[in-house]
Amino acid sequence: MSQISNAIATRDEGPASVIEQYKPELALVAASHVKVDTFARLAVGVLRQDPKLAAAAQSNPGSLMSALMTAARLGLEPGTEQFYLRPIKRKGRPEVQGIVGYQGIVELIYNAGAASSVVVEVVRANDQFNYVPGLHERPVHKVDWFGDRGDLVGTYAYAVMQGGATSKVVVLNGTHIARAKAKSDGVDSDYSPWRTDEESMWLKTAARRLGKWVPTSAEKRNAVIERTDTPAPPLGPAAAALNEMDPDDDGPVDAELEPAGGWPETAQPPA
Known part of the structure; x- marks a missing residue:
């Protein structure tokens, strides 16, 4: 994003103008189902509703466009529970941080077409x-x-997969959540969703871990998988669409790891 940041620095006329100017770049990276004009209007609307976010975007328009590029690539709506836009301070300077929300991760799972429902x-x-x-x-x-x-x-x-099988079940306790929260960038900001919407971040942490085990996609797919009476084999870790664009994650935890076929009925997971 350094080229975009440098270019913005020379022709910035305010965040809304920057978004308008860089719609062609957004269109180049956006998922195919994203309507860039609508996407841009949503982003501008979010800025107008939040003066502190607008001030951060004005201070560092490059950070705004970096966040919007990520949202566009993932095909998620900016400024919603799919993809948060938050003002933070980095080295004392306000900037915009993009954060994938739990609803965004659920959307990416549905996009892949392999799951019929997500809980x-x-x-x-x-x-x-x-x-x-x-x-x-x-x-x-x-x-x-x-x-x-x-x-x-x-x-x-x-x-629940299209064939009726249940995916890997992710269960996290408060210690696991605290560990993820401690590694979250910008957690001390008053605008961090860990402060403004803690329950959603608990949900996001579980959904993010689930995204390691089921297919995710930035592109909407309409995969049709015939239901059979034979259970599908357990899913292993998946190459998630989030891996490159949502680093806000501390990896697997012990409670998530189990043999491919699950634990035998007479056994319990290791402590």
């Missing part, structure tokens, strides 16, 4: 949650939607 949920202290790898195909999670659910204690994610 990403948080678990709170007063919920009933039961999942034993190798014994349960999917978590059993009972919630009193109208009562006091208590504090966040965990999160989980899985996909």
Whole structure:
């Protein structure tokens, strides 16, 4: 993005103007389903609604375009829970940070066409949650939607594939979330989603880990996979569309790792 940053520095007339000027570049990198005119209007609208974001974009328009390029490549809507735009300070200078949200990751999973549904949920202290790898195909999670659910204690994610099989089930506790949060860039910013929308970031962490195990794609696909009575083999780690563009991740954790066929019913995951 250095060439874009340098060019912007010489012809910047404000963030909205910069977005308009660089629509051809956005079109070159955008996923095929992205309508660049609509994408640009969404981005400009977000800037107009958030004075601090607009000020960060004015201070460093290159960072704005870097974030928008990433959103366009992934085919995600900027300034939404698919792809956050947040003002941060780096070395004392305001700039724009792009962050893939959990809804964006779910969208990338659906785009690949291999999953018929994706479940990403948080678990709170007063919920009933039961999942034993190798014994349960999917978590059993009972919630009193109208009562006091208590504090966040965990999160989980899985996909149901087109053939009916369940993907790898990712289950994370508070320690895993704290580890991911500590490695998140800009977490100390008042505008960090870890502060403004903590539950969504718990969901994002689980969805991001699920993205390692199921196909993801920036391009929308309409894959049709015939359902059979034979269960599909467990999925191994996938080459995710996020790998290059969402480095905000600390890799697998022990609780996610299990043999290809799951743990035998008589065994438990290692401590």
